[in-house]
Amino acid sequence: MxxxxxxxxxxxxxxxxxxxxxxxxxxxxxxxxxxxxxxxxxxxxxxxxxxxxxxxxxxxxxxxxxxxxxxxxxxxxxxxxxxxxxxxxxxxxxxxxxxxxxxxxxxxxxxxxxxxxxxxxxxxxxxxxxxxxxxxxxxxxxxIEPFTIGAQVCSRGELTKDDTVFIMGAGPVGQCVLQVAKKIGAKCIISDLTESRLEKARKLGADLVINAGIEDVKEIIMKETNNEGVPVVIDAVCTTASFENAFDYVTTAGRILVLGLNKKPSQIAQLNIMAKELDVRGSRLHNNKFPEVVKWFNNREIVxxxxxxxxxxxxxxxxxxxxxxxxxxxxxxxxxxxxx
Ligand SMILES: [Zn+2]
Ligand SMILES: [Zn+2]
Incomplete structure (x- = not known):
């Protein structure tokens, strides 16, 4: 073979x-x-x-x-x-x-x-x-496997229907996260540099899309959230800068979810994490998410x-x-x- x-x-x-x-x-x-x-x-x-x-x-x-x-x-x-x-x-x-x-x-x-x-x-x-x-x-x-990544990151972020989530990056991973987050019922904001990906995200149910190349992301996030920031930020861009930026968008007591493999350190002040009492959490692969995600696919709840x-x-x-x-x-x- x-x-x-x-x-x-x-x-x-x-x-x-x-x-x-x-x-x-x-x-x-x-x-x-x-x-x-x-x-x-x-x-x-x-x-x-x-x-x-x-x-x-x-x-x-x-x-x-x-x-x-x-x-x-x-x-x-x-x-x-x-x-x-x-x-x-x-x-x-x-x-x-x-x-x-x-x-x-x-x-x-x-x-x-x-x-x-x-x-x-x-x-x-x-x-x-x-x-x-x-x-x-x-x-x-x-x-199904990429969707287990989306299911895992939403569960690590303790995302609920009452939350607003900001998904950074509308590539394949970001799109899986978006669909799981919509399934949970959360309000979803998503950003990317590519217009066609944002268009796709819109079709998949994103409540708001941001072109991070031409729009002021922080301003839009703050406007959408009464200057609070979002409770859950999921970084599917995974650059040193995107991880740093996530701290600008998250509200106090919020969660930042890390998906990247980047070995280069980002610069994050301790004060940011302490003062807002943030949870910065990694999300790796999936933890027993296959049964649930297979069910979504078998039942055509996700296409x-x-x-x-x-x-x-x-x-x-x-x-x-x-x-x-x-x-x-x-x-x-x-x-x-x-x-x-
Ligand atoms: Zn993969
Ligand atoms: Zn073990």
Whole structure:
């Protein structure tokens, strides 16, 4: 079978490898059907992921069909359509014990620390699989994983229907956060530099969009909130400056949610955090959000097909990357499909 490996930064190979086999009773053999290309896959390709190791079969947004099950598997059956949870945790450390296995002290993420889903078959423990409705198109099912990121950040922000949230960045992650926040019933303000992304955000239900390139973000936020600022700011821009700016938009006793992988420090005065008694919280991957998000997709409460802009055969990975790297081509979410 074929697999796509990043052997070192800027080097991707399509390799012929042995088809994996079930080795323990709890494992499941999945024939991969589709996988998303995420910003973090591009970080691994560019050598800018602070966590990935090489060589690596990338891909953590993975759906497929169950081809074979181990003898002790009870929740999954052959022919099931499934999505793979990328989080692998130890179950024993402090974080795991308090139910936050997404930040396990020895966390492994499929496609980052261990091999992921850009391959024709993968073997996964049954507990890492969630069953999808069979009429959910493969490409769309891939979007479940990015929506778990949105669900996680809203839950970390303790977002409620009575809150106003300011989402910085209307790219694919920002759009997922927006849809989850609207589902919760919060008032959503979203910013970006790209007009077409803001247009998209409007269609997805944003209450107010701000073009941060030409408008005064702080002035608008303050005007919208009686000079208070918003209770929840979600930074999906993830630059040193966007993190600093978030402190200008948040109200006292508010929450700032951090999604970035940036290693460069931002300059934040302690007084800001103390005086407003702010909660500055990281949000990583997801903590048991798959059951809920899978339900939204299976029930069509969230329809994500409009977020997908390009679909490539996985063997056309070079073309897919070229398109993503070409900033003149507008792309939303790019999906790889595996022969169907
Ligand atoms: Zn991702
Ligand atoms: Zn752990």
């Amino acid at each position: 074929k697999s796509i490996k990043v052997t070192e930064p800027f080097k991707i190979e399509i390799c012929d490898v042995e088809k994996p086999e079930i080795r323990t009773g709890k494992e499941v053999l999945v024939k991969v059907k589709a996988a998303g290309v995420c910003g973090s896959d591009m970080h691994i390709y560019h050598g800018t992921s602070p966590v990935a190791t090489y060589p690596r079969v990338i891909g953590h947004e993975v759906v497929g069909i169950v081809e074979e099950i181990g003898e002790d598997v009870s929740k999954i059956k052959s022919g099931d359509h499934v999505i793979v949870d990328p989080v692998v945790s130890c179950g024993k450390c402090y974080a795991c014990k308090i139910g936050r296995q997404n930040v396990c002290s020895s966390l492994k993420v499929r496609g980052v620390h261990e091999d992921g889903g850009y391959r024709e078959f993968m073997v996964v423990p049954e507990d890492s699989l969630h069953v999808l409705s069979k009429d959910l198109p493969w490409e769309e099912a891939v979007m 994500a097909k409009d977020m997908i802009s390009h679909v490539f055969q996985f063997t056309d990975i070079y073309k897919a990357i070229e398109l993503i790297e070409n900033s003149s081509i507008e792309n939303q979410k790019v999906i790889l499909k595996f022969d169907y």
